[in-house]
Amino acid sequence: MIGRALFLLALWAPATAQAADAVDISMQVNAQQVAVDETFQLDVIVTVRGGGQVDTLNLPDVSDFSVERQSKSQQQQMSFGGGQRNVTATTTYTFLLTATSAGRHKIGAASAKVGTQVSTAPPIVIEVSRAPARKTPGKNAPYFLDVQLSKDHVVVGEQVTMTVDVYAERPVEVQKIDLPKLDGFWVEKFDTGRARLTERTVGNKRFYSYTLHKAALFALRDGRAEVGEVRATVQVTDGFWRRGKTYVLRSDPVPLEVDALPAKNKPLDFNAGNIGMWRLDAQVSPRRTHVGQAVTLTIRVRGRGNPARVELPELPTTLEGARLFPPTQTESKNVQNDTLFGEKVAEILVQPVRAGRLIVPPLEFHYYNPNAQTYEVDRTARIIVDVAEAPAGGTAGTTAAGPRVLTQNPRPVHTGLTPAGGQGPLYRRNDIWLGLFALTGLAVALHIWLRRRARPRRDKAERSRRQRFDAAYAQKDLREVRAVVLDALGAAYGGSVAALDEARLGPFLRDAGCADDLADRVVGFFQKVEAARYAPPSGTDRRALFEEGGALLTALDGGAP
């Protein structure tokens, strides 16, 4: 019984440890620039973590396009880690869409809701031209490479996204890709994951397409730039066992016009890496301190652009009333919707040397916004830090390892303390242990007393049964022996035993705690007695039946199965 409970507890425990549900929805297209009558693929991917169900799903509005085909696929993954069971279900809705008219057409936003969590995928704009936007390489070939740049005209330092797709009439396996040297560009490669197979029509021919490579390019100098020839080796897959012919595909070079930064309104000493959309932020923590106790000044630039090329504004090297330690700089980047974002952070330890107000002056950050085509500036406010005198006898200051600065702000003091609140756990108290031992001792004593009190009554009943059995044995009365055994069973496991048929007797006895072999013997005995009514056994078997009855009586009354 206890084992079963522990087993159920073990099953239940990991289930309760399962993470809360989380939902994520995203949309992907395999082309954002198509010609009229060309087909492209839209995938809406809904990922649910935690095993929950999507309550509400709003698929995007694709009424600007003709829907050629629509399908849905599902995938579920289960993993165990960190003491949790993690279930991730991914559902992909695939739309094969055909552009029917020229212009800028929008695929609407999509959203999914699980419990209280809502995830939304932003709309996607598709540029549809009357004729193919540019010459498609190997348009009539069954396999070709397509290299696209998201813009054909940028300023120095502005992001342009390069995408390399392979188009194939039949599924292919990409064996190798050779990218050109991208001299004159700062390159940030995007992780495209496993090549995803999508469908598209180009020039009335339907192709499978894979994205092989995607990267953000930032031109380092103005003038005419070029993304050179890309080469890819692909092998046609003809079923699982057969491999087809190998092709080496080559793309045409793609030109890019790069303009210099405008001279008009250009700030003095402007850093050419500060291109994009950026925000400047400065913070001091904590804002109250005392002499000798250092605070941290954090200066952060974050936004859209190339964080590796951004330069922080000139950092303060001196502050009145404080000693500054050399700054530490970190940077991070991430990609959202094929756009590079990131931040650059400087942290400076500031150790006040006298009491009063420590003032961090405002800072300015200039950047060029290519969308607005203007130079812009972001400023921080002046920061004031209250500096108290050092505590008397305090040890604030420096140790051999440098200034003592708390790595994080500690949690605040507790309020509402009560004298009773500090007693700690009960298992630590000896009086509780003594009380429990005393209670258990009392229970043992009571147990013994109750057993002894019941003993004479029980002994009398047992003696009576034994006398009845002996009489029945002498008279060869098998029905009486059966009645005596049934009586003993009722005394041991409850009077309701007598009302049970043979089929239910065994399970009842086991549930009541009877040992399996004893329960089997009892059931077997009753079956044989019942059979003896219709087919009297031989003398030896009949005697064995009486002896079995006597043995059962001893086992049940004696309590030793």
Place this chain on the structure above:
Amino acid sequence: MTAALVFMLWAGPAAGPWAEAELLATRGQAEAAIEAHQEALRDAPQHAGLHYNLGTLLLEEGRLGPAVVHLLAATRLDPSDEDAAFNLAVASSSRADQLAGVGPGKPWYEVLGQAVPPQTLDVIWLLSWLGLVLALLLSALVRKHAGPRVVIGAAVVVLLVSGLCLSRRAIEQRPMYVVTAASTDAKKAPTDDAAVAFEAHEGLYGIAQEHSAGHVRLRLDNGVEAWFADDALSAVPGVED
């Protein structure tokens, strides 16, 4: 009578040095709040909350050694206090000495004992004893052959859970010391002229293994052992029986 009871309920728990200590702490009068908490601790030395508040105030004031003493006391007296564990971690990561290596690892019973929150362990422990008492009484009243097996099962559960509690008590009562001097030499032997193993700084703590000639041999969390002079250390208030 009723009026007196109402007054006691109204004024009871927060009156006296408790209220004063809290008030001073919330007003930002750190030094006065520290003194008030020390005063309150004289009356209630086993009060985890007071140790936590005092440790936190000392930490905010940059007095790392005494802060660690009281935060350690708070975590030992109330292992479920997450704030105390957090502030102790802040103090440990802010001290000059950072431990290298991961140490020998804890024995399984210690890991198991500490995996269960003390309040939960309390409930399981009391329920197991209650189960044993009920099993004893029911097995006497209801005459069934399952009786002895239920009693034995309940007794086994009581033994296991009580073993966990005792192991946890033993862990909580181990003598611990904190370096409260700004810096001191950690030596290889308990003599003044012994070789220096490393220089220890305020806030470093360990479990006492041995006392000898005015020195204490401490085992740090990473398993390193060294001798420290008595006068550079402060004992962490232990859990009283």
